[in-house]
Amino acid sequence: MDNKTNTINKNVLYIIFxxxxxxxxxTLSLAFGSVAxxxxxxxxxxxxxxxxxxxxxxxxxxxLPRVVAGLxxxxxxxxxxxxxxxxxxxxxxxxxxxGVGSGAGFFVMLSxxxxxxxxxxxxxxxxxxxxxxxxxxxxxxxxxxASRITIILAGITVSSFLTAGINLLKTLDTDISLNINSFxxxxxxxVSFGDIKLPAMGIAVGLIFAxxxxxxxxxxxxxxxxxxxxxxxxxxxxxxLLAISxxxxxxxxxxxxxxxxxxxxxxxxxxxxxGNDARLLIPCSALLGGSFVMLCDVxxxxxxxxxxxxxxxxxxxxxxxxxxxxxxxxxxxxxxHA
Amino acid sequence: xxxxRNVSLSVSGEEIIKKANVTFKNGKLTAIIGPxxxxxxxxxxxxxxxxKVTGGEILLEGQDYLALKPKERARNLSFLPQVHNVIPSIxxxxxxxxxxxxxxxxxxxxxxxxxxIVNEAMGKAEVADLSGKGVDTLSGGIRQRAFIAMQLxxxxxxxxxxxxxxYLDIPSQRKILDIYSALRDxxxxxxxxxxxxxxxxxxxxEVIVMKDRQIIKTGSPEEIINSGVINEVFGVSVKRxxxxxxxxxxxxxx
Numbered sequence: 001m002d003n004k005t006n007t008i009n010k011n012v013l014y015i016i017f018x019x020x021x022x023x024x025x026x027t028l029s030l031a032f033g034s035v036a037x038x039x040x041x042x043x044x045x046x047x048x049x050x051x052x053x054x055x056x057x058x059x060x061x062x063x064l065p066r067v068v069a070g071l072x073x074x075x076x077x078x079x080x081x082x083x084x085x086x087x088x089x090x091x092x093x094x095x096x097x098x099g100v101g102s103g104a105g106f107f108v109m110l111s112x113x114x115x116x117x118x119x120x121x122x123x124x125x126x127x128x129x130x131x132x133x134x135x136x137x138x139x140x141x142x143x144x145x146a147s148r149i150t151i152i153l154a155g156i157t158v159s160s161f162l163t164a165g166i167n168l169l170k171t172l173d174t175d176i177s178l179n180i181n182s183f184x185x186x187x188x189x190x191v192s193f194g195d196i197k198l199p200a201m202g203i204a205v206g207l208i209f210a211x212x213x214x215x216x217x218x219x220x221x222x223x224x225x226x227x228x229x230x231x232x233x234x235x236x237x238x239x240x241l242l243a244i245s246x247x248x249x250x251x252x253x254x255x256x257x258x259x260x261x262x263x264x265x266x267x268x269x270x271x272x273x274x275g276n277d278a279r280l281l282i283p284c285s286a287l288l289g290g291s292f293v294m295l296c297d298v299x300x301x302x303x304x305x306x307x308x309x310x311x312x313x314x315x316x317x318x319x320x321x322x323x324x325x326x327x328x329x330x331x332x333x334x335x336x337h338a
Numbered sequence: 339x340x341x342x343r344n345v346s347l348s349v350s351g352e353e354i355i356k357k358a359n360v361t362f363k364n365g366k367l368t369a370i371i372g373p374x375x376x377x378x379x380x381x382x383x384x385x386x387x388x389x390k391v392t393g394g395e396i397l398l399e400g401q402d403y404l405a406l407k408p409k410e411r412a413r414n415l416s417f418l419p420q421v422h423n424v425i426p427s428i429x430x431x432x433x434x435x436x437x438x439x440x441x442x443x444x445x446x447x448x449x450x451x452x453x454x455i456v457n458e459a460m461g462k463a464e465v466a467d468l469s470g471k472g473v474d475t476l477s478g479g480i481r482q483r484a485f486i487a488m489q490l491x492x493x494x495x496x497x498x499x500x501x502x503x504x505y506l507d508i509p510s511q512r513k514i515l516d517i518y519s520a521l522r523d524x525x526x527x528x529x530x531x532x533x534x535x536x537x538x539x540x541x542x543x544e545v546i547v548m549k550d551r552q553i554i555k556t557g558s559p560e561e562i563i564n565s566g567v568i569n570e571v572f573g574v575s576v577k578r579x580x581x582x583x584x585x586x587x588x589x590x591x592x
Contacts, residue, residue: 089424212444212445212446214446215436215439215442215446216446218426218428218432218436219436219439221424221426221428222424222426222433222436223419223424225386225388225419226418226419226424226485228386228387228388228408229386229412229416229417229418229419230412230436230437230439230440230488230492231408231409231410231411231412231413231439231440232408232439233408275427275428275429275472276426276427276428277428277429277432279432
């Protein structure tokens with residue numbers, strides 16, 4: 001019994017630590033920017049909306065939606081990554097490496113071109129695009145019994161195919177009401193509460209379902225026959241998990257564009273620290289992912305202030321080398337599943 | 339009682355077994371033996387849905403076993419496949435707790451009763467001390483016991499294990515067969531696919547001998563030994579030798 005109490009206490013401590021980290025980064029993200037506001041004022045502005053100082057307006061109407069958008073983007077992408085890695089039993093899977101991001105992006109572009117007025121359609125299209133790309137890659141992995149590296153190659157191919165599609169749409173429609181560079185890089189610039197209302201609800205729902213599905217995700221890690229013998233409907237659970245993952249990634253892409261790497265590196269860092277039990281991994285990845293994207297976003301605003309660079313660039317500068325490190329180290333390192 | 343009545347089985351569209359009839363009893367340990375590729379695994383995999391039943395019926399205590407929902411099935415019969423090309427890097431305790439899956443509701447969280455059963459299962463399989471260790475860090479024999487603990491946590495009347503001792507060293511094999519023998523003594527029905535002929539004849543109450551995708555003979559170990567079927571199927575003979583020191587009989591495959 002001691003053993004169990006210790007594990008639970010340790011897990012609770014992890015979560016508390018990550019929550020504190022999230023709160024700190026959240027406050028700092030609101031404080032930093034072209035106009036610096038002291039963290040104390042930030043907290044005041046959050047809890048007393050009536051106070052009329054100019055800094056309050058900046059924080060509540062400009063920075064707050066952006067910071068919330070970053071938090072949700074990080075949480076959504078990271079959990080999407082955790083699920084993809086688990087379902088495909090592949091440590092290199094993530095919304096980015098298997099083309100889910102560009103699938104969602106391509107469909108968002110379509111939505112913007114075909115139904116420019118209907119903003120609410122963007123998350124729907126993003127989800128559809130993400131699901132199409134996910135199922136395509138999964139079909140390749142499943143029916144061709146492809147090796148891990150084949151899956152990643154297929155993902156890169158699908159990804160570049162769809163990115164070409166995005167560029168084609170951009171070339172065909174020069175009037176498109178979208179900052180295409182920011183979209184391709186992934187950016188949280190100029191996000192308003194109106195933009196994120198629907199996707200934010202989607203991400204919240206997706207995260208709840210991800211937590212509920214943590215045990216089936218763990219069981220898929222035992223292999224299909226063992227999971228099936230334990231009374232799990234393997235096919236339907238796998239599909240549900242892929243759908244949740246696509247839904248999360250799609251919601252994020254619909255407002256943040258192709259924010260790279262969060263979905264790959266955050267799950268990896270979390271696996272190293274917290275282990276592979278999805279019941280702990282999913283909440284931890286959500287919390288750390290939220291902090292990570294908020295942090296990248298604040299850097300993107302501050303580094304070349306007053307100029308702002310797309311958040312995705314910062315993330316790629318951090319994520320790129322980390323990904324290389326993983327690829328190089330993979331053989332000797334701790335594997336997701338042997 | 340678990341009965342196969344004229345059961346035909348196919349895997350990936352190919353019919354492997356035709357009209358098999360066999361009965362597994364509660365409180366008995368049944369061993370299935372036969373050369374590689376004789377259909378042993380296909381025969382038992384009817385019970386976890388991997389081989390497809392194309393004809394006949396399977397009855398569990400008189401009820402249609404194949405009509406059970408997956409979770410219901412997993413509450414009545416636990417099946418440990420011939421693992422384990424996938425070795426999860428989760429703790430032993432988490433692995434064993436998966437055995438409670440068929441009992442969990444929508445929230446998938448375990449109650450205190452579930453936790454108690456998980457702890458008991460780890461105790462019986464002698465992996466309680468390792469509950470916090472990663473399954474991927476264990477040696478083959480101990481890892482197999484962790485999987486068996488997961489199977490025990492399912493708390494079923496029938497337990498099936500497909501070659502649970504293959505690739506393991508002798509002490510590990512013995513320990514694992516002891517676990518299943520103890521379960522039999524508790525009144526559970528154990529069904530084991532085994533490679534070791536002498537061991538199977540020594541520990542089983544009933545033996546099923548298969549060859550060329552057919553059940554050749556079923557009976558008590560004594561009947562199997564006396565019938566000469568072992569020689570017919572495996573091309574080896576089994577002798578019973580008495581140890582003069584302790585007066586016990588030992589089976590030797592020659």
